[in-house]
Amino acid sequence: MNTYASDSDSYDTVIVGAGIVGSALAAFLSEDEDSGRILLIDRSISQVFGSTAYAPGFLGQFNESPVxxxxxIESLGEYENFPDIFCRAGGLELARTKDGVRMLEERCEKARxxxxxxTMLEKEEAEGVxxxxxxxxxxxxxxxxxxxxVADPEKLCLAFRQKARERGVQMLEAEVEGLEIIEGVVRGVRTDGDRILKGQRVILATGIWTSLLTQSALDIHVPVVPVAHPYVYTPGKDRSPQxxxxxxxxxxxxxxxxxDCYGIGSYDHSPMLVHSPGTTGSEPWTNADFAPVIEKAVKAKIAVDAELSKLTxxxxxxxxxxxxxVFSVTPDNLPLLGRVPGAKGLWLAAAIWITHAAGSARLLARVMRxxxxxxxxxxALDPARFADGNKKGLEALALRQYNDIYRSELAK
Ligand SMILES: Cc1cc2nc3c(=O)[nH]c(=O)nc-3n(C[C@H](O)[C@H](O)[C@H](O)COP(=O)(O)OP(=O)(O)OC[C@H]3O[C@@H](n4cnc5c(N)ncnc54)[C@H](O)[C@@H]3O)c2cc1C
Known part of the structure; x- marks a missing residue:
């Protein structure tokens, strides 16, 4: 039997998912004096357990997709408000072949x-950098x-949660089990214990879990496809400057x-679809899948006397x-941000990197206002762009993006 919402269970806005995207969105929406009652729900409010908790925190601004x-650029501007967590340490792209260097030169031109x-650096000039x-x-x-x-994504997320809390956003630790959509209009969400929380508008900032929630509630397929990705940290070391x-x-x-340690990651393997993600943004490490990938990366790219070279x-x-x-890929490597077709009042903010999270949250807040x-x-980000696609086809397209994650389909 459902527990129906009392007035105290009614909100103007319900945001599901308090990773970096949902938390930033809660912080920005609550800036308005007339933002009304906002609820931020996550299965873990006290800690960060989604993909945000597992990202090593590289924030590279240039992408061949201007969007x-x-x-x-807008996200990094926001992160500057947290100087203890974010730092403009710089980013380097390194190439060894003629084609690789040509690609960097093109990127340099476009980035400017x-x-x-x-700046393109000769090997000798690069020494100090x-x-x-x-x-x-x-x-x-x-x-x-x-x-x-570079940033500590988990701390960034907690900082946005804190800002939202200070501005009156209510937080609830609960599992959202379904969406309440009646005659094409979203009315709220259903949490564990069959509790209904009413919301005039509901925003899904649910990362890799998004299609689990939408598949039973919507007629269209939402192609937010979870994939596995390896990253390895060395044991701790004395702290050094960024x-x-x-x-x-x-x-x-x-x-x-x-x-306080080093880390290395690689996309140099076949994309691995995660059919049904667990309750965190990571899956058990499998040596057979990932050890050869990381070992190969270390041998090819790391100086033999470096701490990271022990990872062979x-x-x-x-x-x-x-x-x-685990993070999300989409058929064109772009986020899904905006209204969900076929369900009035339902919004989506998914498949968004830390690099683009605050900018995406700002954009959605502006559109919603x-x-x-x-x-x-x-x-460009409208979720409706995939409304005509079928699940298998969209999933296959999305998986193809994995190895070139820093490019968008538009630029290929
Ligand atoms: C190994 C790795 C390396 C990465 N490297 C980088 C990088 O260097 N730079 C970069 O920019 N990005 C990187 N990413 C990607 C980045 O981490 C994600 O794109 C980003 O964290 C997604 O944020 P989010 O808020 O959308 O999702 P999440 O952080 O996953 O948050 C979604 C939240 O929704 C909650 N939720 C979902 N469903 C429900 C439900 N039904 N009920 C209740 N709560 C629910 C979850 O508990 C979770 O807290 C990396 C990711 C991984 C895994």
């Missing part, structure tokens, strides 16, 4: 066109983005000095944190 570049500080853990054989030239950043984040786009590898045998290295993190001026961006 993503704009969202990233987008107003970003981007490239961190010591990078193998000097792994590149011939580098592209340096001086204003890119250095630029490093990527080797030709080989789909990236690495970072986290200050993941079975025997002790004290490592091996993460099989009815402000004009973001038409082109809003159209």
């Amino acid at each position: 993503l570049t704009r969202l990233a 066109g987008a107003g970003l500080r981007a 490239v961190p010591g853990f990078v193998s000097r054989e792994s590149f011939t030239r580098a592209l340096y983005f001086a204003t890119d950043g 250095t630029p984040f490093c990527r080797w786009p030709e080989d789909h590898v990236y690495a970072r000095d986290h200050g 045998d993941l079975n025997s290295s002790a004290g490592l944190k091996k993460v099989n993190g 009815g402000r004009e001026g973001d038409g082109e961006m809003a159209r």
Whole structure:
């Protein structure tokens, strides 16, 4: 039997999902004096357990999709409000082949066109910028983005939750089991214990779990596709100042000095669909799938005397944190942000990176307030763009994006 909502269970806005996206959205929507009652629900409010908790925190602004570049620039501007958590440590892209260098030169040109500080560095010039853990054989030239950043995503998320709380947003720790949609209009959500929470508008900021909630409630398929991704941290070290984040786009590898340890990740493997994500943004690590991928990345990209170079045998290295993190891919590598077709009052903010989270939340808040001026961006991200697709076809397209995660389908 349902427990029907009392007045205290009625809200103007219900946001499901308090990862970086939902938390930033709650913070921004509650800035308005007339924002009404806002509820932020997550299965874990006291801690961060979604994909946000597993991201190593690289925030690279340039993307060949101008929409993503704009969202990233706006996001990093927001993160500057948290100087203890975010820092413009810079980002480096490293290439070794002629084609790879040509690709960096093109990216450099386009990034400058987008107003970003981007510089091509010769190997000798790169000496003072490239961190010591990078193998000097792994590149011939580098592209340096001086204003890119790094952050601790979990702390950023908690900071936005705190801002939202201070502005009167109510928080509830509960599992949302379904959406209440009656005659094409969303009325609220149903949580565990069959409690109905009424909401005049409901926003799903549910990351990798989004299609689990939408599949039973909507006629259309929402192609937010969860995939597994390996990232490994070395044991702890003495804290050192931030250095630029490093990527080797030709080989789909990236690495970072986290200050108190190092980490390395790789996209150089077949995409792995996660059919039914558990309750956190990570799955158990499987050596057979991921150890060879990380070991290959380390051998090719890391200096032999660096701490990270010990990760060439993941079975025997002790004290490592091996993460099989899960994030979302979409058929065109762009987020789904905006109204959900066929369900009045239902909004979506999913498949959004930390890099684009605050900018996406700002954009959605503006659109929901009815402000004009973001038409082109809003159209590019409109969830309705996939309304005619079928599940299998959309899923296949999305999985194809995994290896080139930093590009968008529009740019290919
Ligand atoms: C290994 C790894 C590396 C990454 N690297 C980077 C990087 O370097 N840079 C970058 O920008 N991004 C990176 N990402 C991607 C980034 O982490 C995600 O895109 C981002 O965190 C998504 O944020 P979110 O708020 O949408 O989702 P989440 O953080 O997953 O939040 C969704 C929330 O919804 C809640 N929820 C879902 N369903 C329900 C339900 N039914 N009831 C109640 N609560 C529910 C969950 O508990 C969760 O807290 C990485 C991700 C991983 C896993």
